[in-house]
Amino acid sequence: MELRTLAGAGGGLAVSALCLGTMHFGTKVDRRSAFAILDRFTEAGGTFIDTANTYAFWVAGGTGAESEELLGRWLASRRARDRVVLATKVGALPDPPGAAWPRHAEGLSHAVVRAGFAASARRLGTDHLDVYYAHIEDRRTPLEATAAAFGSLVTEGLVRVVGCSNHAAWRVAAAREIASAAGLPRFTCVQQRHTYLRPRPGAEFGVNPHISDELLDYAREEPDLAVLGYSVLLSGAYTRVDRPLPDQYDHADSTRRLAVLAEVADELGATRNQVVLAWLLRGDPPVLPVLGVSSVAQLDECLGALELELDDELVRRLDHAGQP
Template identity: 30%
Template sequence: MKYRELGRTGIRVSPLCLGTMTFGEQNSEAEAHAQLDYAVEQGINFLDASEIYPVPPRPETQGRTEEIVGTWLASRKNRDKIIVATKVAGRGKMSWLRKNGGPTRQSASQIAEAVDASLARLKTDYIDLYQLHWPDRPMRIFEGLDYLHLEGESHPIGEILAVLARLVEAGKVRFIGLANETPWGVMSFLKASEQHDLPRIVSVQNAYNLVNRSYEIGLSEITYREGVSLLGYSPLGQGYLSGKYEGGALPPNSRKTLFNRLGRYEQGNGPKAISAYVALARRHGLDPAQMAIAFAASRPFVTSAIIGATTMTQLKTDIAALTLELGDHVLADIEQIHLDYPNPCP
């Protein structure tokens, strides 16, 4: 496996990162540990979690994912070999995340509370990559290509960065990153680090897949010029690009079947684009899931594509995508579909 540098840190991570948000909901602790064992055996050294996982987030299960990762780290005694990433919630209404019962904000006190809780659940003294799960400033996230400006107070970026700097100084966090961010947000964090001699962000975790290539529009230049790694999540479009939902299918234990939360993939030209990519893969004799993952992981601005699975069969298929090299004829067909249906599922 060819490892890639995370930002400008000197740390080298696998081109696939194991996402863990099914652990504790769709996957039991034993199943999760088996996934982790297999992924590491295949050379994956990078795991991603969040304080709000598993999904869908709810008070009864919150933190269970990190707890499962923590019991695995403790039992396998391999902490020094694994790059562990997790996230602190951004601005939101989840009153059950904090002890005071208030809404989530990226204040000094809330970030301090969150990181200590994550460290305890993960059973570790440090987090390799601590990410802001989404911005503190009021804005629409997780849907739409256009920026929708919302008025409201938020903690200044320089202030948030200073809080994260104290975590680095204390040894609780090695490096910091962003998630679900805009080009303005990423550059503002970089500017604040230069102005105030604070730690530099090393990565941004945004969606990137065949039906949502919006990262290419503005953020990819930041990756090239500023050395900020993209950790691309949902390379399978939450399972749709595997073809498992084709023809209205509802596989048992799938997220759509259990939670019906995947509406963005069923609007506008989304279904047409997804079906076109699935058909393209099959026409070339490829597994649709492997084609989608191979495409995401092979882009030069992607440091690691974040995969997730609910079964070992899915996980083995996903990881095997790293052995797939897409030919020029396949890439040309992908580009034509992208021209026909550009970014239909942002």
């Protein structure tokens, strides 16, 4: 599989162009299915695996530890730790358990970031993390404290790359500037909700916002900042008639873009999902998709996107499809 580079300690970190998200592993996706998906992903050359210390606390009976614990068992059983790039997150877990979320999210204080690292590493069965994200914004904690906490984990050799998710562009920029001024490693990847369709003006996503044009523009000018996108396939809404578009994307702009997406997919003999993934990877800046799949068949469809060649004309058509 094609590799990309995340800037970080030791000159950077090579990762597969597709990242496997494991949000529902251990809850909605059982052990057998999750192991099969992980096996297939790595057999296909995938190396980048994403989880969090919150997955999936909102499922009945969930605590947030399920995904990391399952991944830890898979890593041990396959002796795969040295063959994968492991990413997890901290800051969004309800504290105390069961408290109203996101008002009572654990936050990004120095103590929480350090304790979260220790707990995640224990569940994953590793002595270091390759990528560690600040999961959602915490405006109660000064950015200086958060930047220092993440930076210290890198300088101590416990984390290779630090990043943030679900942050406003100005917060990403400010945190990076603060870390640089203090001589600390700074966030070099950002993970945000992103897809081919654009949300209608004023659409609300709560603490999990869709990526902004401002953040994309900032990343375009910052060569050391990699962008990853989650919810890229809208839970199947591009291809499944039983999955309506989320309300935030249900507007006239989407109708026009979906029409062009279907045309391009037909011309290439590909699925709409595959075209969406290929479009993200060809973007400016390029966006690494975080795949949310629940079966090997779904994963295989996504892997097919790597074989698509979107030439400049197809990219132009897709980019400008929403214009009346």
